[in-house]
Amino acid sequence: MPPRARTAVAATFALHGAVAGSFATRIPWIQDHLGVGPGGLGLALLAPAVGSLLAMPTAGRITHRFGGRVVTRWLIALWCAMLAFPALAPGLPALFAVLLLYGAVAGMCDVAMNAQGVVVEQRLGRSIMSGLHGMWSVGGLAGGTAGIVAAHAGVDARLHLAAMAVVLLGVSLAVGPLLLDVRPEAGQSAPAHFVLPARGVLLIGFLGFCGIFGEAASQDWSAVYLDRVTGASPAVAAASYTAFACMMAAGRLCGDVVVRRIGPVAAVRSGGALASLGGVLVVASRTPAPAVTGFMLIGLGISVVIPLVFAAAGNVGRTPSEGVAGAATVSYASGFVAPSLIGWIGDVFTLPFSFGLVTVLMVAVMLGAGTLAPRLGRG
Numbered sequence: 001m002p003p004r005a006r007t008a009v010a011a012t013f014a015l016h017g018a019v020a021g022s023f024a025t026r027i028p029w030i031q032d033h034l035g036v037g038p039g040g041l042g043l044a045l046l047a048p049a050v051g052s053l054l055a056m057p058t059a060g061r062i063t064h065r066f067g068g069r070v071v072t073r074w075l076i077a078l079w080c081a082m083l084a085f086p087a088l089a090p091g092l093p094a095l096f097a098v099l100l101l102y103g104a105v106a107g108m109c110d111v112a113m114n115a116q117g118v119v120v121e122q123r124l125g126r127s128i129m130s131g132l133h134g135m136w137s138v139g140g141l142a143g144g145t146a147g148i149v150a151a152h153a154g155v156d157a158r159l160h161l162a163a164m165a166v167v168l169l170g171v172s173l174a175v176g177p178l179l180l181d182v183r184p185e186a187g188q189s190a191p192a193h194f195v196l197p198a199r200g201v202l203l204i205g206f207l208g209f210c211g212i213f214g215e216a217a218s219q220d221w222s223a224v225y226l227d228r229v230t231g232a233s234p235a236v237a238a239a240s241y242t243a244f245a246c247m248m249a250a251g252r253l254c255g256d257v258v259v260r261r262i263g264p265v266a267a268v269r270s271g272g273a274l275a276s277l278g279g280v281l282v283v284a285s286r287t288p289a290p291a292v293t294g295f296m297l298i299g300l301g302i303s304v305v306i307p308l309v310f311a312a313a314g315n316v317g318r319t320p321s322e323g324v325a326g327a328a329t330v331s332y333a334s335g336f337v338a339p340s341l342i343g344w345i346g347d348v349f350t351l352p353f354s355f356g357l358v359t360v361l362m363v364a365v366m367l368g369a370g371t372l373a374p375r376l377g378r379g
Contacts, residue, residue, distance in 0.1 A: 008178035010135045017139030025147025025238040026157040042343020047099035049336035052107025059111035060322040073176025075109035084165035087157040118314030130255030130307040137249030144242035152235040203371040205330025210361040211305030213334035220339040232288040244299040251303025272366025275301025279359030
């Protein structure tokens, strides 16, 4: 395997995270610009999850037909370009439509790049998935940091996100040709056009569901939470996402070493306990500092959940892309409900009440860690 393949897939993860991080820090600007409340914003933030869930089950078939390199390189390029458009939406319906396509491209790219990661891991013969997801978080941190600077300087989000889209698109076009050219084995049948999760990945996927719920809620609502509940300044509110992403990156970059030392079950169980503590702290906070600390603990606690879920699923399906697509469909279903549910509960009750639900699901991660033992333990 060419050494550049691991570097290329790591860079692809980082680009994917940078797009997400850039967008997340400007959600408060978009909300204020359009003049919508938590319920309306929650409805708009439902769109990426809808798009992802509709598109992800098709990714295995498309990757099988065109090859992993071609599919991954053009999907990551398209998603980088999509970053420019949410801030241009003139109203809530247009924002929903843009985010629907944004989510569809993101979800398919997610499946394709994770399948690339599984194949590279298999060929290297050692765990790298946590580190790859750590690179996603590094990208999110970089995008979030740029967002903080732009928010603090009062830069119009339309200008900021368009500039980021151009830069990230250029990097993606340079990285794409270096990806591993994964092709189906001779005589291997193509996956179905629309792959639903196989029985073997349902329990694994449920653990991913809980982890991604905490991630999606923190990513999309941490800045709003700091702004509306704790009265933080725009820069501090934007920094809450960056702090969350920083701790998630640290946990994932160290995750492969931790898993080798204590095993996947203990790693996820300990992480679930930390994330639960962070959720309690967020719910109880009415000033910025403890709330930011709570989001940091959530990020650290759930950091290894999704890498371990996708690593297991990639070895369960007939092909890595099929296994990852199945687990992603279950896991990312939480993205379908998390952002909007947080907003709706916040409208009816309060945002702290909403994050009480996040805390409950973090407890579920801690209690459900044993589901990873049978498959990952054999590796």
